[in-house]
Amino acid sequence: MSPNFIHTYVSVDCVVFGFDHENQLNILLVQRRLDDFPKEKQKKLPGSLILSDEDVDDAAQRVLYELTGIKKMVLKQFKCFADPVRASNQEDIKWMGKEYEHDIDRIITVAYLSLCKIDHKINSTKYDTVDWCPIDKVPTLPFDHNKIINESLTEIRKWIESDFSIIFELLPKKFIIRQLYQLYSALSEKQIDIKNFHKKISSFNYIIPLEEIETNVSHRAARYYKFDAKIFKKNNTKLIK
Amino acid sequence: MSPNFIHTYVSVDCVVFGFDHENQLNILLVQRRLDDFPKEKQKKLPGSLILSDEDVDDAAQRVLYELTGIKKMVLKQFKCFADPVRASNQEDIKWMGKEYEHDIDRIITVAYLSLCKIDHKINSTKYDTVDWCPIDKVPTLPFDHNKIINESLTEIRKWIESDFSIIFELLPKKFIIRQLYQLYSALSEKQIDIKNFHKKISSFNYIIPLEEIETNVSHRAARYYKFDAKIFKKNNTKLIK
DNA sequence: TCAAAAGTGTTATTTTTACACCCATGG
DNA sequence: CCATGGGTGTAAAAATAACACTTTTGA
Numbered sequence: 001m002s003p004n005f006i007h008t009y010v011s012v013d014c015v016v017f018g019f020d021h022e023n024q025l026n027i028l029l030v031q032r033r034l035d036d037f038p039k040e041k042q043k044k045l046p047g048s049l050i051l052s053d054e055d056v057d058d059a060a061q062r063v064l065y066e067l068t069g070i071k072k073m074v075l076k077q078f079k080c081f082a083d084p085v086r087a088s089n090q091e092d093i094k095w096m097g098k099e100y101e102h103d104i105d106r107i108i109t110v111a112y113l114s115l116c117k118i119d120h121k122i123n124s125t126k127y128d129t130v131d132w133c134p135i136d137k138v139p140t141l142p143f144d145h146n147k148i149i150n151e152s153l154t155e156i157r158k159w160i161e162s163d164f165s166i167i168f169e170l171l172p173k174k175f176i177i178r179q180l181y182q183l184y185s186a187l188s189e190k191q192i193d194i195k196n197f198h199k200k201i202s203s204f205n206y207i208i209p210l211e212e213i214e215t216n217v218s219h220r221a222a223r224y225y226k227f228d229a230k231i232f233k234k235n236n237t238k239l240i241k
Numbered sequence: 242m243s244p245n246f247i248h249t250y251v252s253v254d255c256v257v258f259g260f261d262h263e264n265q266l267n268i269l270l271v272q273r274r275l276d277d278f279p280k281e282k283q284k285k286l287p288g289s290l291i292l293s294d295e296d297v298d299d300a301a302q303r304v305l306y307e308l309t310g311i312k313k314m315v316l317k318q319f320k321c322f323a324d325p326v327r328a329s330n331q332e333d334i335k336w337m338g339k340e341y342e343h344d345i346d347r348i349i350t351v352a353y354l355s356l357c358k359i360d361h362k363i364n365s366t367k368y369d370t371v372d373w374c375p376i377d378k379v380p381t382l383p384f385d386h387n388k389i390i391n392e393s394l395t396e397i398r399k400w401i402e403s404d405f406s407i408i409f410e411l412l413p414k415k416f417i418i419r420q421l422y423q424l425y426s427a428l429s430e431k432q433i434d435i436k437n438f439h440k441k442i443s444s445f446n447y448i449i450p451l452e453e454i455e456t457n458v459s460h461r462a463a464r465y466y467k468f469d470a471k472i473f474k475k476n477n478t479k480l481i482k
Numbered sequence: 483t484c485a486a487a488a489g490t491g492t493t494a495t496t497t498t499t500a501c502a503c504c505c506a507t508g509g
Numbered sequence: 510c511c512a513t514g515g516g517t518g519t520a521a522a523a524a525t526a527a528c529a530c531t532t533t534t535g536a
Contacts, residue, residue, distance in 0.1 A: 005290040005341060007250055010323070010349060049246040052347070056323040080321045080351045082251070082297040100246060106293070108251060110321045158403065178514080196499065198516070219514040220506035240498090419487080437526065439489070460487040461533035481525090 009102070011109040012060045013047035013145065014067070014075070015152040018118035018132055019170040023182040026118060026132040027149060028067065032095060032142070045145045046127065047109065049100055060112040067130060068116065069123030074169050075114045078155040079148075082108040086144045095142070111148045113155055115169035160187050164239045168227040174210060176222040177201055190240065200239075206231035250343070252350040253301045254288035254386065255308070255316070256393040259359035259373055260411040264423040267359060267373040268390060269308065273336060273383070286386045287368065288350065290341055301353040308371060309357065310364030315410050316355045319396040320389075323349035327385045336383070352389045354396055356410035401428050405480045409468040415451060417463040418442055431481065441480075447472035 016028040031041040046067045050059040056077065064073045087093065087107045096104045124130045133139075138149060160167050168175075170183055177198050185191065192200075201207055206228045214221035257269040272282040287308045291300040297318065305314045328334065328348045337345045365371045374380075379390060401408055409416075411424055422438050433441075442448055447469045455462035 004293040005250060005343060006293045006295075007248060007343075009246060009248055010251070050323070052245040052247045053325045054247075055325060056321055056349070077320060079318060080297055082291070082351070084294045084296060102246060102248075108297070110323070162399065176515095193499070193501085194514090195501080195516080199518095200498095202516085214515095216508085217506095217514085218508040219512080220516080222515055417488095434526065434528085435487090436489080436528080440491095441525090443489085455488095457535085458487080458533095459535035460485075461489080463488055 006106060008106045008108055009049050009100075009104050010056070011047050011049045011107055012056055012063055012112060013045045013109050013148055014060055014063050014112045014114055015045060015149055016064070016067070016073075016114045016116050017152075017156060017170060018116050019183050019186070020118050020132065020134070023179075023186065025135040025153075025186055027135060027138065027152075028116070028122075029131055029133045029138070029141075030067070030124075030127040031129040032099070041129070042142060043131075043133070043139055044142050045148065046130075049107075056110045060110075060114075063112075064114055066126035067122075067124055068120070069125060070116070070120065073114050073116065074166060075112050076155075076159060078111055078113050079151060080108060080110050081144055081148060083144060089142065092142050109143075109148075111152065113152055113159065115156075115166060117170065117172060119172060157187055157189070160184070161238075165227070165229060165232050168229075171227075173226055174212065174224040175226075176214060176224055178222060180225075184239075201225075204235075206235065247347055249347045249349055250290050250341075250345050251297070252288050252290045252348055253297055253304055253353055254286045254350050254389055255301055255304050255353045255355055256286060256390055257305070257308070257314075257355045257357050258393075258397060258411065259357050260424050260427070261359050261373065261375070263375075264420075264427065266376040266394075266427055268376060268379065268393075269357070269363075270372055270374045270379070270382075271308070271365075271368040272370040273340070282370070283383060284372075284374070284380060285383050286389065287371075290348075297351045301351075301355075304353075305355055307367035308363075308365055309361070310366060311357070311361065314355050314357065315407060316353050317396075317400060319352055319354050320392060321349060321351050322385055322389060324385060330383065333383050350384075350389075352393065354393055354400065356397075356407060358411065358413060360413060398428055398430070401425070402479075406468070406470060406473050409470075412468075414467055415453065415465040416467075417455060417465055419463060425480075442466075445476075447476065 018026045020026050028046060029043040030046045032044050033041055046063055048059060048063050050056060060075055060077070064075060065071055084106060087096065093104070096107070118132060122130050138146065140146065167183060171179060180201060181194050181197050208226045208228050210224040210226060212224045259267045259269070261267050269287060270284040271287045273285050274282055287304055289300060289304050291297060301316055305316060306312055325347065328337065334345070359373060363371050379387065381387065408424060412420060418439050421442060422435050426432065449467050449469050451465040451467060453465045
């Protein structure tokens with residue numbers, strides 16, 4: 001048995017983004033029970049080892065379903081994390097042994113991005129606790145989950161740049177342009193004047209104005225719009241240029 | 242032993258691009274010996290199982306070094322390929338058994354992009370045969386290597402869009418603007434008028450004009466330029482917008 | 483002299499940016 | 510009537526695109 005090739009377990013971990021009513025990006029975290037302190041829980045990214053007949057995309061889709069109860073969520077593989085010591089913390093090793101009933105020496109993970117409307121009902125078939133956590137309040141997480149989350153942020157930005165339509169996965173079906181503006185501002189380095197943004201967005205034929213307008217606001221009420229994916233696909237407009 | 246989690250080998254495969262004198266994209270392929278026909282060889286992507294104490298980036302860097310003799314090549318991880326049947330061809334299984342001296346049930350691979358000046362001397366410490374192959378003449382390859390190459394093409398295009406400077410990894414140190422234009426045209430959907438391209442490129446302060454000009458051409462000789470990475474980093478210009 | 487491509491210049495068009503102005507609503 | 514943001518308009522500035530014209534060289 002010549003060189004020491006790894007024979008390892010492979011997992012997927014999912015960073016699911018949502019956009020809250022305070023215009024903050026949030027991600028979904030679940031809780032794991034710790035062996036030594038069964039009453040204490042620690043947050044982590046949702047994830048799972050992949051099964052013997054499963055592709056990684058399928059595993060991510062499964063994790064997302066077990067997490068939210070939603071089938072066919074938008075998802076994007078973004079990076080394989082394989083630092084040899086990413087899972088060598090004693091507590092993490094102990095937790096894996098219990099969770100998977102295997103002795104796990106080394107584990108590499110394939111990280112996915114996903115997007116979810118924050119008001120969508122979360123109906124987990126696997127986790128007791130699934131919570132939105134504002135991106136700037138993420139606690140210290142096990143494994144390299146903090147690193148994964150950090151890198152997912154640059155990744156979601158690239159994603160929006162290359163495919164503007166996915167931004168609507170984070171907004172309610174009916175939205176006002178200010179919401180879209182604030183989400184875009186949170187996700188892009190480019191800063192646009194809100195008036196010009198308004199003009200540009202409302203000029204797109206895939207942004208459909210609705211009859212409905214805001215109520216109970218102490219200023220002129222804004223109109224609601226919806227996004228028409230079919231029209232978008234025909235044009236495939238980028239927001240800028 | 243509850244659900245059937247995979248315990249698998251992990252490899253990296255590298256798609257190394259070069260740009261030839263006929264303005265074609267090429268990739269580096271190596272040869273493997275087949276068991277049954279030891280005189281016949283079959284081309285494949287360069288790759289390797291990763292070692293027990295090795296991160297995937299390090300493994301890719303190692304594969305690139307074993308392939309070309311070059312240390313610290315530009316590289317970019319782009320996708321994990323984990324189709325459960327990607328390595329279930331009998332010939333592939335036999336070859337893996339011989340190559341790695343392990344019985345390999347399933348294998349997932351992490352694919353990398355890399356770039357190389359096509360005139361750079363290839364000095365492999367591992368492979369007998371390393372050849373440039375024009376991208377439109379790639380034969381049928383083992384595993385899912387053809388699929389990996391196809392996806393690498395869309396990936397290199399994205400890469401150029403997001404970081405224009407990496408295009409110079411494919412050009413000689415001294416180049417004329419027509420070469421750059423033809424490379425850019427091969428890599429981008431956007432088609433620019435060559436005159437306007439010329440004007441734009443030569444306006445960048447990180448494109449340094451040299452004294453030297455083309456010789457032995459039956460038209461006005463073009464000037465050579467070089468790329469200054471330091472100046473580029475300060476500006477971080479995108480080609481378009 | 484011709485063909486071919488380099489390199490420069492000019493102009494039109496399109497996109498982006500900045501900002502003025504009026505509108506509507508609750509307090 | 511004031512503050513706040515919605516929504517439209519206009520004009521300047523910048524970027525892009527189209528293309529004419531001159532230059533240089535080998536054949």
